[in-house]
Amino acid sequence: MDNFSALLEGFATVLHPVYLLWALFGVFIGTAVGVLPGIGPAMTIALLLPLTYSLEPTAAIIVFAGIYYGGMYGGSTTSILLNTPGESSSIVTAIEGNKMARAGRGAAALATAAIGSFVAGTLATVALTFMAPVIADLAVQLGEPDYFALMVVAFITVGALLGSSVSRGIASLALGLFLGLVGTDTLTGQQRFTFGVPNLADGIDVVVVAVGLFAVGEALYVGSRMRHGPIRIIPFEKGWRSWMKRDDWRRSWRPWLRGAAIGFPVGTIPAGGADVATFLSYASEKRLAGKERRKEFGKGAIEGVAGPEAANNAAAAGVLVPLLTLGLPTTATAAIMIVAFQSYGIQPGPLLMQSESALVWALVASLYLGNLMLVVLNLPLVGMWVKVLRIPRHYLYAGIILFGALGSYALNFSPVDVLLLVLIGLAGFFMRRYGYPVAPLVVGMILGPMAEDRLRRSLAISQGDLSYLVTSPFAAIAYAAIVVLLAVGIWLKRRERAAA
Template identity: 50%
Template structure:
């Protein structure tokens, strides 16, 4: 059991006082942004990115992991109490969770959600520990053709799944890919799309795009709505501690299990994070519920809270595994973390496990610590987190905007970056307003260079013969997966149309 020894060594690294502190800070920030509607872990990671360059890589990634997981613990709290999910991954939980809160069972819903998130995250971390090195070995054999197929799979999956229309997803992806081509071409040294401006020679910084898209775009979206939409009301979140009765636990256990199982595979499929698996888990529970004598869905079903939460966190855990072992980001948050690895000169993928084992295993060990910390700060204190809403929105968003410009300014000390940031923020707002997803843009920007270089390397190696792209089992499998994803989406669209016609 080589992995267990490595993991134990990882724990000795992760349990150092400083790293424990970073886990705690990450979990607190993650839960806080998860709880606050309109903020999400992707925004928090984008804002933290420029601030973490002062840290050593292990500390930085432990912090990011805490934020990433914490967001998923916190987002359901507000969904359950106020029917305002903190981020998209909590929408599925909110449906039954809020119904439970209306029926006066808010503490139970919060507890089931927190424990579900804990179980999903723990299970995923265990799977990652045993599977990630194998995945890394597998990807060690990847050549340019394989990497190109992998990035095509990521592009296809992300742009077809996250949007209501594939065209919108592809639009965001194309914008991201175009942004990634700006600057000096790595292979030929040619200057591309810079319009002769010195400011663009090194390309457009991901910090500028991520903070503009995810933070400023979202803030502009919130500010144009805040005085127009009715304010949600907080439901009787009594200060009671959440005690689950034995029968309630018995009821929730199968749902936790099913949710975890549904979420795990989605961690390696780039569908933009935990939103899709949480809805799938919700749907499965609802179908099972319909077969019962007395269906409880719609009136506050425990299982409708348990399964999506477990699914969300198991997806996130696996996503971290896919990021470490394959260098494949499945969501906007993971894309920013991948960029962070590169900023430290680290390349996630097979080499990472060989070159920086102490970082990888300390990070994996910190997942387990983060889960426990998150359970402790969320299970008994959920109603305290709800108090965060007492921060007046003007001051909250004022501080966030200041942190945005601070982060952007800190990366380049240039006013040009700030102008670009403002333009990208406006673009992010327009995209949100007209339902164009932003995740494909970030994935495209981060994976674009990999896709382009591997495509050109493959063609250079084959003297321009396009058959190189289908000459091996791994690319064919990846293309088959891509076809399945696109096929499922096409079926969903067609079924949706047929239903509308009836």
């Protein structure tokens, strides 16, 4: 078990006081920003990327791990207590959790979400610990065409499933692929689509695109149709005794475990991310509830909060499996994490667990630790998170714009990057307005150049023989899997829409 000792070493690193503080900082910021409406985990990490310019890699990765899990916890608080739907993966929670809060059971909803997230997050992190080394070992044996096949799978599933409209998702993906083309071709040194502008010869920075789309685009869009009037937060009872009653525990523990069992595998495959996992868990809880309980669904059933919240966190851990072992981002957040790695010159992929073993295990250890910190922090501090929810929206979005501008300026200390940020922000605004999902764009931009590289190397090996791309058994299975993933994914989306 040398992975076990590697994990223990990871814990030894993370338990170092300085790193403990960074982990605490990460979960704290992650929860606070996760609570804020309009900011998902992807935007949080994008906005905090400037930290990586001055932190050492281990500290930064620990902070990002904290933000990653913290954002998930924070999001559930918002969807339970605020009267409006929130980030996509917690919308199912919003249905039941919001109803529970209105019925005066807000504290129980918050508690089952937090404890369920902890249980499922921990179980999924255990699964990640065991699975990642095995998959990394297998991944080392994959050839160039196999990787190209994996990327094609990721493109198509991300483009088709990360939004409400397949064609708009594909358009967004294609735009991202185009942005990825801009710059100097790595293999031949030729300039492509640089329009003769010297700044573009190095390519467009992914950070500017991510921050522009997520932060500036969102701020412009919210600004264009801002919700005026008071911020309505549902009051809930204070004191830990009211969190969960005996009956709540009895009804929650099975959904937590089922949520973990559904969320983790769904997270590991590129099938639409946490969104699909929460919905699947919700649907199965409803089915298993029995005649009496089923009537409660839609009116505030605790199972409908416990299961999906658990599935959400388990899926978040599952997403890390393809990210750390294959370098394959399957959600927007994972794509931004890749950017964070890349800014240190670290390329996630099958060799990561060997070359950066200490870093990877520190990351895994900080996931365990972050989860523990979150469940301890979250419930007692819920009063503070509610205050965060009350931040006046004009200051909130002005702050988002400010940090977005800082992040892109600090890349090269050149105002030109900020100007580019404004243009991309405008593009993000129009994409939101007309229902184009922005996540496929970011994934396409990051994966595009990698896929081109793999494709050209494959064909250089086969000397132009296209059949080489599909003759390896792994690649053939991957292409066949696209059809299955798409069919299942689109069917799930349809059902999800019908249920909502």
